[in-house]
Amino acid sequence: MSSGITFSHWLRPIICLFLALSLAACSGSASRNNTPISGSTYTVQRGDTLYRIALRSGSSVGTLARLNGISPPYTIQVGQRLRLNGSSTSKTVTPKASTSATTTARNSSMSQPEKLAPASWPAPGSKCWRWPTQGKVIDGWSSKDGGNKGIDIAGTRGQPVYAAAAGRVVYAGDQLRGYGNLILIKHDENYITAYGHNQSMLVTNGQQVKAGQKIATMGSTGTNTVKLHFQIRYKATALDPLRYLPAQGKSPSC
Structure with a gap:
């Protein structure tokens, strides 16, 4: 980094x-x-x-x-x-x-960031999000400790992965075990998105990206299935992406 x-x-x-x-x-x-x-x-x-x-x-x-x-x-x-x-x-x-x-x-901010209850989450439509790729959601978000903090989207190896919104790449690497080739994009002072298990990464640390820009290709690094692991985080809290993404195949309405 x-x-x-x-x-x-x-x-x-x-x-x-x-x-x-x-x-x-x-x-x-x-x-x-x-x-x-x-x-x-x-x-x-x-x-x-x-x-x-x-x-x-x-x-x-x-x-x-x-x-x-x-x-x-x-x-x-x-x-x-x-x-x-x-x-x-x-x-x-x-x-x-x-x-x-x-x-x-x-309770340390370095080990366990404060989490917001769903009632305090931002309202859907408060920020425009695009689907990072197309495919069936095979594992959804979970509120349980140790549960999935994003969604897993199935697809084919080499399938394009896109930035869900404009922002700056703050991490692009494979040093975080369990996520394979991982990209983190900071969108503003509140939001960050994560894209894991990529086959190849097409962006670098510090790079500015546009909404819908191709940033990676889908793969199976760090896992045994070809898929994209996608997260939306708001002030360190992992949100349920399906609450904020538009219907697949449709552009954001906000």
Whole structure:
């Protein structure tokens, strides 16, 4: 991701959330140990992710990454020794303090951006959206924890993928495991869209794109089915795209 891109206060948490979700989703044999971590250092165990370590230590992904000089996609290795705070002295954390710290980490803007209830979502038609591609929706949006935060659209390999609205590309890469070749487009100070599992990406970081511009081709990177994973996010909250997209084959009416 280009270091020259300036992020808004909510855009960085969104990308960190993508990182956290992709790391957690791809740890098939990951450890389920949620025991709080105390002390100033920690040795990475099999199945650990930086996100899980942050929750268990009462820290945030951003803090751990900064202390240990780790860059996105925040890859860590078994046996790697991580600094958990700025001090070199170990300290004992009581169970009560650990619980409080873990709660703070869960609410941290770097690990879990605030979510808006559906009643607070923007009204349909408040922004014009185009379908990013044509095809059958094979997996819809879900409000459940760990559920699909967008829609999956089936199609054929190489099928065009279009920008759902005009904006600027803030991420185009394959470092977020679970999404394959992923493109994130920032549309204004409130909206960002995501396009995952592309076969090829036709845009680069920082590039301005027009509504309906071809930005990628459909593929199966990061998954075993040819499809497009599409998300609309409003102030870090994943909205149900079907609530805002026009009927397939029709232009936006707004």
